[in-house]
Amino acid sequence: xxxxxxxxxxxxxxxxxxxxxxxxxxxxxxxxxxTLERHFLREMAQSPKSWLVEKRHQIAIELLRDxxxxxxxxxxxxxxxxxxxxxxxxxxxxECPTSKxxxxx
Numbered sequence: 001x002x003x004x005x006x007x008x009x010x011x012x013x014x015x016x017x018x019x020x021x022x023x024x025x026x027x028x029x030x031x032x033x034x035t036l037e038r039h040f041l042r043e044m045a046q047s048p049k050s051w052l053v054e055k056r057h058q059i060a061i062e063l064l065r066d067x068x069x070x071x072x073x074x075x076x077x078x079x080x081x082x083x084x085x086x087x088x089x090x091x092x093x094x095e096c097p098t099s100k101x102x103x104x105x
Contacts, residue, residue, distance in 0.1 A: 004030060005039045012055060019078050020056050022048040053092060060085065060097060070097050 008014065008029065018025035025048060026036040033048075040048045056077055063073040074085040089097045 005036070011051075012059075015052055015055055016078075020052050022052060025052070053088070057089060057093060060089065064097055073097065 014025060014028060018028050022036065023033050026033040029036060031039075036048050040046060040051055044051055046054075060073050060077060063076060064070070068076070070086060071082045074082040077085065079085045086096055089095075
C-alpha cells in the first residue's frame with residue numbers, strides 16, 4: 001500500500017485542485033493512476049472516477065439547495081457548460097439537477 005495516499009485527509013480539496021480528473025489527481029498525489037485506483041477500491045470501495053463524480057454531484061446538490069442556479073453551480077464546479085452538469089447529473093442521478101434544488105428534503 002502506498003503510505004503517501006494513506007495520510008491524505010482532504011480528498012475533496014485535492015479533487016477540486018485536480019479539476020475533478022482522476023489522472024490529474026493521481027499525478028498531484030505523486031502516484032500512478034493504477035495505484036490511485038487500487039487505493040480507492042480498497043479504501044472507498046469505488047473507482048476514483050466514480051468517487052469524483054459522486055462528490056461533485058453532492059457539492060452540486062448543496063449549492064443548488066443553497067439557491068444557486070445550475071449555471072452558477074456548473075461554473076463553481078468547473079464544468080465547461082451548464083448542459084454538461086445537467087446531462088451528467090441526469091445520467092448518474094436519474095433526474096435533473098433542478099429537481100434537487102426544488103426538493104429540499
